[in-house]
Amino acid sequence: xxxxxxxxxxxxxxxxxxxxxxxxxxxxxxxxxxxxxxxxxxxxxxxxxxxxxxxxxxxxxxxxxxxxxxxxxxxxxxxxxxxxxxxxxxxxxxxxxxxxxxxxxxxxxxxxxxxxxxxxxxxxxxxxxxxxxxxxxxxxxxxxxxxxxxxxxxxxxxxxxxxxxxxxxxxxxxxxxxxxxxxxxxxxxxxxxxxxxxxxxxxxxxxxxxxxxxxxxxxxxxxxxxxxxxxxxxxxxxxxxxxxxxxxxxxxxxxxxxxxxxxxxxxxxxxxxxxxxxxxxxxxxxxxxxxxxxxxxxxxxxxxxxxxxxxxxxxxxxxxxxxxxxxxxxxxxxxxxxxxxxxxxxxxxxxxxxxxxxxxxxxxxxxxxxxxxxxxxxxxxxxxxxxxxxxxxxxxxxxxxxxxxxxxxxxxxxxxxxxxxxxxxxxxxxxxxxxxxxxxxxxxxxxxxxxxxxxxxxxxxxxxxxxxxxxxxxxxxxxxxxxxxxxxxxxxxxxxxxxxxxxxxxxxxxxxxxxxxxxxxxxxxxxxxxxxxxxxxxxxxxxxxxxxxxxxxxxxxxxxxxxxxxxxxxxxxxxxxxxxxxxxxxxxxxxxxxxxxxxxxxxx
Amino acid sequence: xxxxxxxxxxxxxxxxxxxxxxxxxxxxxxxxxxxxxxxxxxxxxxxxxxxxxxxxxxxxxxxxxxxxxxxxxxxxxxxxxxxxxxxxxxxxxxxxxxxxxxxxxxxxxxxxxxxxxxxxxxxxxxxxxxxxxxxxxxxxxxxxxxxxxxxxxxxxxxxxxxxxxxxxxxxxxxxxxxxxxxxxxxxxxxxxxxxxxxxxxxxxxxxxxxxxxxxxxxxxxxxxxxxxxxxxxxxxxxxxxxxxxxxxxxxxxxxxxxxxxxxxxxxxxxxxxxxxxxxxxxxxxxxx
Numbered sequence: 001x002x003x004x005x006x007x008x009x010x011x012x013x014x015x016x017x018x019x020x021x022x023x024x025x026x027x028x029x030x031x032x033x034x035x036x037x038x039x040x041x042x043x044x045x046x047x048x049x050x051x052x053x054x055x056x057x058x059x060x061x062x063x064x065x066x067x068x069x070x071x072x073x074x075x076x077x078x079x080x081x082x083x084x085x086x087x088x089x090x091x092x093x094x095x096x097x098x099x100x101x102x103x104x105x106x107x108x109x110x111x112x113x114x115x116x117x118x119x120x121x122x123x124x125x126x127x128x129x130x131x132x133x134x135x136x137x138x139x140x141x142x143x144x145x146x147x148x149x150x151x152x153x154x155x156x157x158x159x160x161x162x163x164x165x166x167x168x169x170x171x172x173x174x175x176x177x178x179x180x181x182x183x184x185x186x187x188x189x190x191x192x193x194x195x196x197x198x199x200x201x202x203x204x205x206x207x208x209x210x211x212x213x214x215x216x217x218x219x220x221x222x223x224x225x226x227x228x229x230x231x232x233x234x235x236x237x238x239x240x241x242x243x244x245x246x247x248x249x250x251x252x253x254x255x256x257x258x259x260x261x262x263x264x265x266x267x268x269x270x271x272x273x274x275x276x277x278x279x280x281x282x283x284x285x286x287x288x289x290x291x292x293x294x295x296x297x298x299x300x301x302x303x304x305x306x307x308x309x310x311x312x313x314x315x316x317x318x319x320x321x322x323x324x325x326x327x328x329x330x331x332x333x334x335x336x337x338x339x340x341x342x343x344x345x346x347x348x349x350x351x352x353x354x355x356x357x358x359x360x361x362x363x364x365x366x367x368x369x370x371x372x373x374x375x376x377x378x379x380x381x382x383x384x385x386x387x388x389x390x391x392x393x394x395x396x397x398x399x400x401x402x403x404x405x406x407x408x409x410x411x412x413x414x415x416x417x418x419x420x421x422x423x424x425x426x427x428x429x430x431x432x433x434x435x436x437x438x439x440x441x442x443x444x445x446x447x448x449x450x451x452x453x454x455x456x457x458x459x460x461x462x463x464x465x466x467x468x469x470x471x472x473x474x475x476x477x478x479x480x481x482x483x484x485x486x487x488x489x490x491x492x493x494x495x496x497x498x499x500x501x502x503x504x505x506x507x508x509x510x511x512x513x514x515x516x517x518x519x520x521x522x523x524x525x526x527x528x529x530x531x532x533x534x535x536x537x538x539x540x541x542x543x544x545x546x547x548x549x550x551x552x553x554x555x556x557x558x559x560x561x562x563x564x565x566x567x568x569x570x571x572x573x574x575x576x577x578x579x580x581x582x583x584x585x586x587x588x589x590x591x592x593x594x595x596x597x598x599x600x601x602x603x604x
Numbered sequence: 605x606x607x608x609x610x611x612x613x614x615x616x617x618x619x620x621x622x623x624x625x626x627x628x629x630x631x632x633x634x635x636x637x638x639x640x641x642x643x644x645x646x647x648x649x650x651x652x653x654x655x656x657x658x659x660x661x662x663x664x665x666x667x668x669x670x671x672x673x674x675x676x677x678x679x680x681x682x683x684x685x686x687x688x689x690x691x692x693x694x695x696x697x698x699x700x701x702x703x704x705x706x707x708x709x710x711x712x713x714x715x716x717x718x719x720x721x722x723x724x725x726x727x728x729x730x731x732x733x734x735x736x737x738x739x740x741x742x743x744x745x746x747x748x749x750x751x752x753x754x755x756x757x758x759x760x761x762x763x764x765x766x767x768x769x770x771x772x773x774x775x776x777x778x779x780x781x782x783x784x785x786x787x788x789x790x791x792x793x794x795x796x797x798x799x800x801x802x803x804x805x806x807x808x809x810x811x812x813x814x815x816x817x818x819x820x821x822x823x824x825x826x827x828x829x830x831x832x833x834x835x836x837x838x839x840x841x842x843x844x845x846x847x848x849x850x851x852x853x854x855x856x857x858x859x860x861x862x863x864x865x866x867x868x869x870x871x872x873x874x875x876x877x878x879x880x881x882x883x884x885x886x887x888x889x890x891x892x
Contacts, residue, residue, distance in 0.1 A: 028825075028841075029826065029828065031829055032832050033821075033829045034695075034699035034704070035789035036837075037789040038850065039850075040838065041853040041856075042846065043838060
């Protein structure tokens with residue numbers, strides 16, 4: 001047993017004080033009576049009836065001394081040490097990932113984790129420094145080396161389980177580095193996925209009751225002539241075969257419902273055909289109660305993207321014209337160098353052998369063989385250069401592609417640009433975002449290369465146009481809760497905002513460039529709203545929970561194994577916390593005071 | 605009369621009491637009282653007006669002839685019954701609210717007055733642990749001022765040992781009435797005293813006076829109880845148990861005295877100092 005505030009024993013002075021007070025109080029008030037004749041009989045009688053009368057006479061004092069002693073002990077903060085808990089620094093890590101929302105333990109795994117952590121922190125030796133870490137999509141140090149228990153418990157109370165997957169690798173490296181700095185560190189992890197760290201002995205408090213769970217693990221759609229075909233992948237993470245009722249909602253109305261038989265630990269694909277083409281939001285729901293509700297729903301947005309308008313400014317470039325015409329989602333217009341006034345309202349301008357003094361006010365720009373201009377600097381013209389390095393993005397899918405250039409201008413890459421084609425004499429092509437507009441410049445005339453003659457040409461052009469005319473979101477089909485999204489805001493956009501599933505509207509631009517949008521914890525339908533001077537453009541995208549990684553509540557592959565069952569039981573053991581005796585003592589004080597009150601009122 | 609103890613109101617009430625009260629010897633009264641006068645001449649004492657019920661033979665017809673009123677001749681020996689009033693004047697009697705000393709003195713005075721008016725011979729004895737003071741053989745209504753004077757000057761001191769003191773008092777032999785007024789907070793033997801008085805052919809009246817605070821004490825805190833007589837003290841802390849035990853002891857105390865008195869055929873009258881004197885007198889006269 002340790003006393004953390006031994007100075008409190010100074011308060012033992014109260015004990016003699018109480019006795020002195022009693023002695024002073026014992027000076028009874030004088031009261032003259034006619035005779036003690038009867039009173040002596042009374043006192044004799046009282047003492048005869050209760051031999052311990054004298055003790056009783058001082059019972060109140062004894063009770064008060066006991067209460068004072070208990071109070072002094074409580075103030076001294078006695079602590080019953082548990083073996084191995086006497087470390088100066090403790091890392092308390094709590095898993096805040098989606099699976100912690102499972103309700104297979106009372107309230108939820110997360111609440112249980114918080115309770116256990118609360119108990120651990122409360123019972124720590126005062127002065128112990130605690131680093132509180134939350135392990136969600138990001139690993140956050142909520143409180144670093146703090147010995148203020150109140151603050152720690154507040155922080156702990158504020159923690160919320162997220163809908164994202166946990167990044168255990170990050171957590172491991174963070175904890176590992178802290179432990180390296182301070183080897184006398186005790187690491188306690190509260191969660192449902194055990195983590196082990198090479199250099200540290202991790203106490204893992206497993207919070208799991210192996211709840212049955214079903215989840216929509218994937219959802220996608222394709223458009224056909226007859227309508228949209230939707231694929232929903234349903235997984236049974238339970239320990240029994242199950243018939244799972246699944247429904248498809250289209251624009252929030254029930255479209256179809258099916259019962260799917262899925263064996264334990266297996267996954268079934270459910271197809272829904274002939275969903276009408278005008279649908280904008282698809283949702284798959286599992287209509288059954290299980291341990292984790294969040295993963296019973298998944299969404300898919302259907303965007304009917306409009307055609308981009310592109311203007312080719314060229315004397316004659318049949319190669320570019322042909323390829324751009326083939327590009328899906330482009331409406332191509334052609335014009336000569338002279339009609340400068342018409343150059344507005346396009347999403348993309350392709351200048352061939354020419355770049356006007358004043359570039360158009362809107363749209364992205366692709367330039368071949370530019371002339372002198374204000375936007376960037378042209379260095380020199382070289383012949384037959386050797387290609388050194390090609391950009392991975394623009395030249396993807398054409399690995400090993402070999403081509404030659406007859407003549408090209410070398411370019412000075414501006415601060416906003418990035419080299420995409422390096423030749424021995426310098427840079428032959430670059431791309432970059434300038435004034436929120438995507439600009440791609442090639443120093444050569446396409447006719448002075450053999451590129452158009454190769455089968456790679458359409459692929460390269462498609463890659464270029466993909467970059468120049470991006471979708472509003474990369475990977476719009478597979479955004480998971482908690483992940484950051486980089487929006488490709490159109491150059492024409494003046495103001496952009498995102499509407500969340502709960503209806504909140506969050507402005508993301510201005511300022512430009514747009515920062516990564518990370519408020520994606522809530523699953524469901526999000527809408528990116530881009531306002532230009534003339535119109536408003538909306539793009540729907542959905543955020544789903546990472547059910548692939550988080551929905552398996554029992555880690556079925558482990559569960560099959562008997563030896564791990566024993567480990568499982570072992571992990572269920574509560575964390576060694578020691579015991580703070582203060583609250584027990586305070587309760588005892590209350591009991592003693594109640595007894596005293598009873599003695600006093602009943603005049604025992 | 606200026607006395608606080610006996611104001612005019614009290615004295616007026618005494619007269620009323622006389623009409624309805626008469627302390628008589630219990631066992632057949634007059635015949636016995638007269639026996640002492642046998643052989644001696646009839647000693648005239650006084651006249652008084654005839655009242656209904658008086659013996660016709662005693663009417664003084666000569667007086668009737670002169671005054672045309674019926675008078676009775678009273679003879680000393682016939683009516684004289686020696687009445688001893690033993691008043692406890694220990695310190696304990698000077699206590700209580702209303703004070704027992706006032707109640708007891710008023711009672712003693714009232715009983716004396718009634719007796720004197722009835723031509724009885726009255727002796728007053730104040731006692732604590734010894735005979736403190738006394739006057740004896742008061743006769744006639746005129747002696748009442750002596751009684752009052754005596755009563756006014758009673759001092760309450762000393763401890764109570766009334767039983768022994770009574771036995772030491774030189775009680776003249778012959779039948780008589782003894783009235784003992786006390787709180788009986790004493791360790792002596794009450795039975796011995798009664799036996800002694802009865803041996804002396806006394807008809808005994810035990811007047812037990814207590815103050816209301818002695819009957820039901822009100823104690824609200826820790827007290828040091830100091831005996832007013834001895835100065836001894838006991839510390840008590842008020843509690844329901846204490847009060848309960850007191851009540852138990854008190855009733856045992858009273859019933860003990862009652863038992864002794866009943867056993868010896870003695871009149872026991874319990875009274876509280878808060879009672880009016882006339883009520884106390886009536887209780888004594890009626891033997892209740």
